[in-house]
Amino acid sequence: xxxxxxxxxxxxxxxxxxxxxxxxxxxxxxxxxxxxxxxxxxxxxxxxxxxxxxxxxxxxxxxxxxxxxxxxxxxxxxxxxxxxxxxxxxxxxxxxxxxxxxxxxxxxxxxxxxxxxxxxxxxxxxxxxxxxxxxxxxxxxxxxxxxxxxxxxxxxxxxxxxxxxxxxxxxxxxxxxxxxxxxxxxxxxxxxxxxxxxxxxxxxxxxxxxxxxxxxxxxxxxxxxxxxxxxxxxxxxxxxxxxxxxxxxxxxxxxxxxxxxxxxxxxxxxxxxxxxxxxxxxxxxxxxxxxxxxxxxxxxxxxxxxxxxxxxxxxxxxxxxxxxxxxxxxxxxxx
Amino acid sequence: xxxxxxxxxxxxxxxxxxxxxxxxxxxxxxxxxxxxxxxxxxxxxxxxxxxxxxxxxxxxxxxxxxxxxxxxxxxxxxxxxxxxxxxxxxxxxxxxxxxxxxxxxxxxxxxxxxxxxxxxxxxxxxxxxxxxxxxxxxxxxxxxxxxxxxxxxxxxxxxxxxxxxxxxxxxxxxxxxxxxxxxxxxxxxxxxxxxxxxxxxxxxxxxxxxxxxxxxxxxxxxxxxxxxxxxxxxxxxxxxxxxxxxxxxxxxxxxxxxxxxxxxxxxxxxxxxxxxxxxxxxxxxxxxxxxxxxxxxxxxxxxxxxxxxxxxxxxxxxxxxxxxxxxxxxxxxxxxxxxxxxxxxxxxxxxxxxxxxxxxxxxxxxxxxxxxxxxxxxxxxxxxxxxxxxxxxxxxxxxxxxxxxxxxxxxxxxxxxxxxxxxxxxxxxxxxxxxxxxxxxxxxxxxxxxxxxxxxxxxxxxxxxxxxxxxxxxxxxxxxxxxxxxxxxxxxxxxxxxxxxxxxxxxxxxxxxxxxxxxxxxxxxxxxxxxxxxxxxxxxxxxxxxxxxxxxxxxxxxxxxxxxxxxxxxxxx
Numbered sequence: 091x092x093x094x095x096x097x098x099x100x101x102x103x104x105x106x107x108x109x110x111x112x113x114x115x116x117x118x119x120x121x122x123x124x125x126x127x128x129x130x131x132x133x134x135x136x137x138x139x140x141x142x143x144x145x146x147x148x149x150x151x152x153x154x155x156x157x158x159x160x161x162x163x164x165x166x167x168x169x170x171x172x173x174x175x176x177x178x179x180x181x182x183x184x185x186x187x188x189x190x191x192x193x194x195x196x197x198x199x200x201x202x203x204x205x206x207x208x209x210x211x212x213x214x215x216x217x218x219x220x221x222x223x224x225x226x227x228x229x230x231x232x233x234x235x236x237x238x239x240x241x242x243x244x245x246x247x248x249x250x251x252x253x254x255x256x257x258x259x260x261x262x263x264x265x266x267x268x269x270x271x272x273x274x275x276x277x278x279x280x281x282x283x284x285x286x287x288x289x290x291x292x293x294x295x296x297x298x299x300x301x302x303x304x305x306x307x308x309x310x311x312x313x314x315x316x317x318x319x320x321x322x323x324x325x326x327x328x329x330x331x332x333x334x335x336x337x338x339x340x341x342x343x344x345x346x347x348x349x350x351x352x353x354x355x356x357x358x359x360x361x362x363x364x365x366x367x368x369x370x371x372x373x374x375x376x377x378x379x380x381x382x383x384x385x386x387x388x389x390x391x392x393x394x395x396x397x398x399x400x401x402x403x404x405x406x407x408x409x410x411x412x413x414x415x416x417x418x419x420x421x422x423x424x425x
Numbered sequence: 426x427x428x429x430x431x432x433x434x435x436x437x438x439x440x441x442x443x444x445x446x447x448x449x450x451x452x453x454x455x456x457x458x459x460x461x462x463x464x465x466x467x468x469x470x471x472x473x474x475x476x477x478x479x480x481x482x483x484x485x486x487x488x489x490x491x492x493x494x495x496x497x498x499x500x501x502x503x504x505x506x507x508x509x510x511x512x513x514x515x516x517x518x519x520x521x522x523x524x525x526x527x528x529x530x531x532x533x534x535x536x537x538x539x540x541x542x543x544x545x546x547x548x549x550x551x552x553x554x555x556x557x558x559x560x561x562x563x564x565x566x567x568x569x570x571x572x573x574x575x576x577x578x579x580x581x582x583x584x585x586x587x588x589x590x591x592x593x594x595x596x597x598x599x600x601x602x603x604x605x606x607x608x609x610x611x612x613x614x615x616x617x618x619x620x621x622x623x624x625x626x627x628x629x630x631x632x633x634x635x636x637x638x639x640x641x642x643x644x645x646x647x648x649x650x651x652x653x654x655x656x657x658x659x660x661x662x663x664x665x666x667x668x669x670x671x672x673x674x675x676x677x678x679x680x681x682x683x684x685x686x687x688x689x690x691x692x693x694x695x696x697x698x699x700x701x702x703x704x705x706x707x708x709x710x711x712x713x714x715x716x717x718x719x720x721x722x723x724x725x726x727x728x729x730x731x732x733x734x735x736x737x738x739x740x741x742x743x744x745x746x747x748x749x750x751x752x753x754x755x756x757x758x759x760x761x762x763x764x765x766x767x768x769x770x771x772x773x774x775x776x777x778x779x780x781x782x783x784x785x786x787x788x789x790x791x792x793x794x795x796x797x798x799x800x801x802x803x804x805x806x807x808x809x810x811x812x813x814x815x816x817x818x819x820x821x822x823x824x825x826x827x828x829x830x831x832x833x834x835x836x837x838x839x840x841x842x843x844x845x846x847x848x849x850x851x852x853x854x855x856x857x858x859x860x861x862x863x864x865x866x867x868x869x870x871x872x873x874x875x876x877x878x879x880x881x882x883x884x885x886x887x888x889x890x891x892x893x894x895x896x897x898x899x900x901x902x903x904x905x906x907x908x909x910x911x912x913x914x915x916x917x918x919x920x921x922x923x924x925x926x927x928x929x930x931x932x933x934x935x936x937x938x939x940x941x942x943x944x945x946x947x948x949x950x951x952x953x954x955x956x957x958x959x960x961x962x963x964x965x966x967x968x969x970x971x972x973x974x975x976x977x978x979x980x981x982x983x984x985x986x987x988x989x990x991x992x993x994x995x996x997x998x
Binding site: 131235298300301303304305306307308309310318319322323326397398399 | 440493496498500501525526528529530532533534536537538541543544545547548551552555556558559591593604605608611
């Protein structure tokens with residue numbers, strides 16, 4: 091079991107590294123090479139407003155006169171060692187630029203995820219206990235309703251009511267606790283809808299399983315059946331779902347930041363896109379990919395530890411049937 | 426040991442206020458509906474203390490629904506009306522809070538499919554402790570000791586290991602023992618067993634039924650047995666209730682219902698059970714025996730010679746089929762019999778060319794199958810068709826019957842459009858299906874009709890050989906009888922050769938001409954049906970034969986000891 095798990099972990103890790111490498115190269119190709127090269131596209135473009143001296147300076151600083159493969163290599167090796175290069179505009183290290191705004195985005199993303207989890211769990215577990223006549227249907231309708239509302243709409247509605255109408259938070263102070271909370275709600279609601287959807291489906295599915303009826307036949311009440319039997323198996327797949335929503339969380343953070351006027355990765359991206367600051371874009375896109383891959387890697391590594399049924403490929407079979415004369419031929423082999 | 430002292434002084438739950446003459450369980454005018462659909466109508470029966478009653482019927486008869494209504498475990502939306510009296514008290518009208526203490530404690534439940542009846546992500550021990558919690562025993566260590574004691578009582582060899590296992594680590598037979606143990610652990614007065622053996626192999630089936638009978642008499646439990654298998658009911662129950670479409674067809678003592686069934690349905694059911702009617706299809710089968718005798722010198726239609734197939738499993742080698750040889754004369758039926766894991770399925774996959782044997786030769790109609798590519802096998806497949814086990818999953822639900830039956834003709838590009846239409850109709854007629862079904866989709870067909878479509882699909886290519894992989898195991902007995910009749914009359918008329926794979930020995934006895942008994946990938950015995958069934962030589966064959974429920978062979982039980990004995994106390998004494 092242990093060895094099988096280590097093999098599995100090593101394979102997943104290798105896969106993750108390959109994905110990160112490919113993403114970096116792909117981003118590099120899209121951002122820096124296509125269509126044409128940065129010198130003609132960005133620097134020599136009269137709309138960018140660079141002087142001849144500035145252009146020369148940037149070419150020298152970024153090494154844009156070197157062959158493309160050399161540029162890619164130095165850029166990637168820098169990325170791996172934590173050197174993200176210099177901004178074309180401010181000439182400051184990209185890592186510093188990101189480090190300045192990252193905490194604000196992390197706070198927002200983390201609180202958004204927390205809101206999503208609390209909301210999803212409340213709604214999903216509520217569907218199992220709220221009787222039909224007291225609005226179980228309403229709870230069940232929640233996920234599909236909020237899946238279909240974009241988070242910037244939710245954000246604008248929240249700003250309008252809680253900011254302008256009720257004055258719960260001051261819109262011009264986007265980093266205050268209350269403003270952050272409402273931004274997190276706007277970010278968390280669509281994500282919670284996805285998680286709740288999966289959770290409700292799993293709970294209904296597990297509750298309809300034969301073992302649930304058999305457990306009730308052993309005298310278990312509704313509450314203990316839920317806590318002891320249904321909660322774990324229906325919550326396990328949510329680990330995977332959360333990992334998949336990380337992308338949404340990142341993307342959503344950028345939009346929510348813009349809506350709420352927060353300084354963060356979102357505003358940095360916006361500024362870099364409008365000024366065509368390529369090194370910054372390359373770093374942010376690649377870092378986002380790394381985060382996404384790592385979170386999914388963690389979910390993949392966690393899952394076999396949580397669910398005893400998961401047998402890893404190549405792992406020894408733990409079937410213990412020796413009595414009754416049956417041999418442990420797995421269906422996959424016997425059929 | 427202190428633990429053992431506690432075990433012997435377990436409290437007896439004897440309710441002295443209820444006269445012993447009151448039946449333990451009594452239903453009156455019990456009806457169950459799901460929404461507007463009524464699935465059980467006005468059912469009334471009585472189960473005496475310490476006795477057993479079987480509810481018999483085919484799928485849709487409402488037998489399981491009744492069991493769940495008694496336990497009040499109906500699936501969402503089910504509503505029961507009427508009266509259910511348990512121990513003299515009406516329980517159907519009780520609030521859930523007042524009824525719940527009865528579940529587990531007074532009424533135990535043994536479910537149908539052991540594989541799905543325990544929570545897969547919790548250990549057996551954690552779930553067993555839930556049943557032990559009903560014992561009024563405050564000490565956790567003693568409760569655990571009781572669980573382990575019960576595990577060994579139900580025949581589990583290593584109780585502690587079972588306790589620590591997850592459900593997927595145990596076989597079906599072991600899981601069913603666990604579930605029976607959990608059901609009897611709180612010493613209930615009533616045990617409701619819903620098809621407790623239908624998911625298990627025959628030899629295990631017998632052991633589980635023996636275990637239930639033993640616990641029933643040792644612990645003086647009343648048994649409500651739900652089964653589709655008349656032979657099991659005849660062997661295990663004191664009285665029977667025969668159900669069809671939610672209505673009682675017939676009820677009475679087992680002996681009287683079997684000796685003189687009054688309702689037409691009970692008579693048909695009786696006639697359709699293979700174990701009770703070994704010679705039912707004698708007339709249809711006889712031509713095959715003539716061919717068998719005549720074909721002794723001729724080349725057999727199928728010849729399998731010393732075939733071996735090994736799979737790699739977790740670095741170990743697993744020999745699924747080990748030196749298997751048999752031959753089948755044209756126009757006869759050869760049965761491969763064995764339990765799960767015996768290698769029957771792998772053998773037919775080799776025969777169909779779906780797997781390549783590691784050693785040995787296979788030939789069909791004189792043509793070698795082994796060592797050939799899939800493309801070159803295509804022509805052979807025209808003459809070699811398969812009917813799959815479960816017609817509920819083997820037919821594409823989005824296709825019409827006509828497309829399903831016609832597809833093989835299209836694949837092999839046989840005949841013109843008109844000729845194909847003609848052959849589709851002919852194949853359907855051969856299996857007794859009318860042309861009005863051509864435009865139907867599988868969902869609009871019954872299980873029996875689906876399997877007929879599957880047979881027609883095999884027949885449409887006019888094959889010589891049909892491999893039948895448990896073709897009736899997913900079907901009710903009366904439907905099974907129809908399908909067997911169709912198969913045998915087709916063989917009698919068209920001279921087809923069958924390879925019939927089954928775990929059901931009674932069925933094999935009715936329709937096969939020759940038999941190979943398989944165990945652990947080897948053929949342990951082979952011969953004609955008469956050889957195998959009347960003069961079995963291998964011990965394994967004998968144990969298989971012993972597992973066929975013998976119907977009324979067992980004398981009806983009379984007096985049982987009046988004192989309640991506790992298993993564990995008995996063991997210590």
